Amino acid sequence: MDEEDDVFLDAEEDLEMENGNDSPGKKSDGISLTQGLYEAKKAIDMFFNNDFEGARDLTYKYRDVSIYHALGYGTFNYLKAVMTFEQEHVETASRVLSESIATIQNFRRKGGIGDMMKGKDYNDMTETEVHAELVFGECLLLKAMLTICEDENLVSFMKAGLKVRQAYISFKECWSILHKRDWSNDKHKEHFEGGVRLGVGTFNLLMSLLPARITKLMEFVGFSATKEVGMKELMACYRNTSCLRQFLSSLILLGYNLFLNTNMGKHAECDKRLVEEILEEKLTRYPNGAFFLFFKGRYEMICGRCESASLWYVRANESQVSWPGFQHVGCWELLWSAFFRTQWREALVYADTLVKESKWSPCIYSYLKAAIYSQVPDLTEEEAEDQKALMAAVPKLKQRIGGKSIPSEKFAIKKAEKFSSQNNRLLLPAMEMIYLWHGFSILVQDFKLMENFHNIILETRNQMKNIEKEDECLLNLLEGMCLRNMGCPLQAEEKFQNVLSKSNDISMDKYLVPFTMVELATLYMEQNDLKTSKDLLSKAKTMTGYCLQSRLHFKIHATSNKIKAIEKRAESGTVDEGKEEFHDASTEDDLGLDIKPDKPRLKSGSSSAHRFTRTISDCTEVNPHI
Incomplete structure (x- = not known):
């Protein structure tokens, strides 16, 4: 061929x-x-x-x-x-x-x-x-x-x-x-060739990211793509520095590595050397260029250096005033930087700016600001009233694209309705958003960030009396994610299994069960129990009737591809050099659930458990709350 x-x-x-x-x-x-x-x-x-x-x-x-x-x-x-x-x-x-x-x-x-x-x-x-x-x-x-x-x-x-x-x-x-x-x-062949390779590479790369059920439909109507071809052609355009469109290939490669990989649960696939090379070249050429200052901030963020990221985002916003919309994108990133550092008052400032000025998604902005209020201790009476007003406004701010509601806005509306039904209360909604927006890929880069997140969960659990079963499931999912990423697989598995055992008690936050199932599948994959992992992924894929379903399907697709890669390496005799430490995502439709989870499958002395570098006692030494 x-x-x-x-x-x-x-x-x-x-x-x-x-x-x-x-x-x-x-x-x-x-x-x-x-x-x-x-x-x-x-x-x-x-x-x-x-x-x-x-x-x-x-x-x-x-x-x-x-x-x-x-x-x-x-x-x-x-x-x-x-x-x-x-x-x-x-x-x-x-x-x-x-x-x-x-x-x-x-x-x-x-x-x-x-x-x-x-x-x-x-x-x-x-x-x-x-x-x-x-x-x-x-x-x-x-x-x-x-x-x-x-x-x-x-x-x-x-x-x-x-x-x-x-x-x-x-x-x-x-x-x-x-x-x-x-x-x-x-x-001018080089300019034409660069443009063709850019277009072909972009089509191949983006289409290769779609789940199998979508790519099959795309192939039926004449599209076809592979990631390898996409990256090859994009790199060919990028390496041709005299090509007019080299800057576009730089932007696409930065966007793919800094946003798409992270948002699809493939943080380990970020080519950091390439990102550093592009940023060094472009910031040397355009030292005050808002776009590359912004990408530098994003790079610092995915490396877990959130304070440094905020400084770069501020520089990007201050470098130009002509396009307020670009400043709003920086403001969105600054909000998440504050989230990861659990600086809720700082996050409120950015959320308030987005609510007042940005038109991208007033529904999400309003919910996020209200969610932050739930994390702030000792709200003033005025702030409590503002929170109620924001939550009440969320359902009215829904937008439609292609005749359909936006999944993340549907999620925000359901949570706002739950807030009203529970006497104006939600449990750790901002931290829940960190999980759903793939934030653990950032937290895992800095143990202090992860430890702080875990401590808040434990303190919340200790302060609550008569915890609702649904709230307990959310706490267990979040704590299980912390434990898994802190190198405590046995305890993480126990938390995930606890969520699955209460599946029939979950009536509002139905996403908790399939999401937890995928996280448990990822844990087994990291332990090299590939059969159990694939079984759980298959079961999660059949579930319907919950928010953010498409998001979870992207995660299932990415995890399935990792399993295939592990199996391929095993067949060729290649040693698996390590595991990816983070995953997240989401999905949507009528949960046909009758889940009777097994007891924890990971044994401390088993061959599948020895690959973790930390033991339970190691974790307890670092964090006595465990």
């Missing part, structure tokens, strides 16, 4: 249906491709030096006669829209992107009967036509992602899917051009 087939594994598609039937007017002469590329690079430098308006103005001038100016102007408007989420900016970006697509369409090669009869000869295309095909696919992707924000209904969702498919076909065509064209007379 050649390289082309290795990247696009699906059946050949005819691109004729995508070729310019709706292109407005006659192709413009425009400015030269060389000038367009030069000014695009200049605009990128302006953008990463925080001159956002300057970059947008530079691309505006020739937006209707140059494919790269059209792409740049559309991109900058798109970024502003997704940062602010203001409807006015979304509508403007949508209009600009439609105009950009129309401009680019004028420069694309028009297919005719001759092409269909004798096949395409890519050497007949001008260099501008070749680049126009690539830029067309890039603009379509941006338009697809914005379509959902324009009108959050099922029709918009379907339109976005069709645009993604159209962009995919365009990138596939570009891949053929890259490998079949004679480039000896072209000046």
Whole structure:
């Protein structure tokens, strides 16, 4: 199989249906491709030096006669829209992107009967036509992602899917051009090749992250992808430092390693050396660039250095004031940094800012602020009233995307309803959010953070009299996570089994059972009891009727892949050099539960238990509360 087939594994598609039937007017002469590329690079430098308006103005001038100016102007408007989420900016970006697509369409090669009869000869295309095909696919992707924000209904969702498919076909065509064209007379092959590898790599990487049930559907409609190909192509673009789109590959690689891996329970797969290399290079070039200062803060965060992370986030926010929406993203991260350090009063400041200023998810912001109040001792009367008002407002702030509610907002609404039904009380709701938002991957990086978290759980348990069974299950799940990550597997297993034994007593927080089951499966996987782990994952996968179901399915998918990797290493005789120390996630549907858990399976003298570096007595020495 050649390289082309290795990247696009699906059946050949005819691109004729995508070729310019709706292109407005006659192709413009425009400015030269060389000038367009030069000014695009200049605009990128302006953008990463925080001159956002300057970059947008530079691309505006020739937006209707140059494919790269059209792409740049559309991109900058798109970024502003997704940062602010203001409807006015979304509508403007949508209009600009439609105009950009129309401009680019004028420069694309028009297919005719001759092409269909004798096949395409890519050497007949001008260099501008070749680049126009690539830029067309890039603009379509941006338009697809914005379509959902324009009108959050099922029709918009379907339109976005069709645009993604159209962009995919365009990138596939570009891949053929890259490998079949004679480039000896072209000046700008490196920019085209970088763009193609960037697009192909991004499609492959993101699609490979989807659970099996989704990827099977995607393959049915013509998509196919592998992570290995995705990373290979993205790295090829990143290593080509003279390529116009090298900066984009840097952003995607940073986003993948610093956000996607952590949020999908694959913290150990973060390529820290690559992240450090990218950040060093970009911060040297753009020392005050808000984006790379922000990513530096995120890197400090996933390494467990939360105080340092906060300093970098503050620097990122102070480096520019043009885009308040970007500052809100930094504010969100600052909130979580305060969460991990259990600095609840500090977290309140950031939550209050988001509630008042950001429009991304008022429902989540309101719930988070109210949840923080539950962790703060000695609330004032005014604060207690504010908490009640926030919880009461949560159900009214629900949004819909693609005609469906957002899972995290559905969870917040259920918790707000539980708050009201329990006489304005929730147990450790902010710490519960830390678990559900994959926070243990951060806590495990610093034993003091984990120990502090564990002590709060123990103190809460000691202070409570007549604990409700559902509250006890939450405490056991959180304590089990602490014990597992502190190297105490036997005690962790006992806590997880305790939750499963009370499954029939859980009526509101139904997510507790499947989530605990997956955590127990992960514990057994770390102990090399792969059969039991797979059985638990299979059982958890069949459960329905609870919040955040899709999130848990991503976790099940990631854990299943780890088990396959362990089995593959065992077959090849490769030694497993270690375990990943963190996992989290979530899922949704009618729990058919009749769970009778076994007694703890891990024996202190068994071969599966000896791999842990800490014993129970070791833990007790460090933390006498255990």
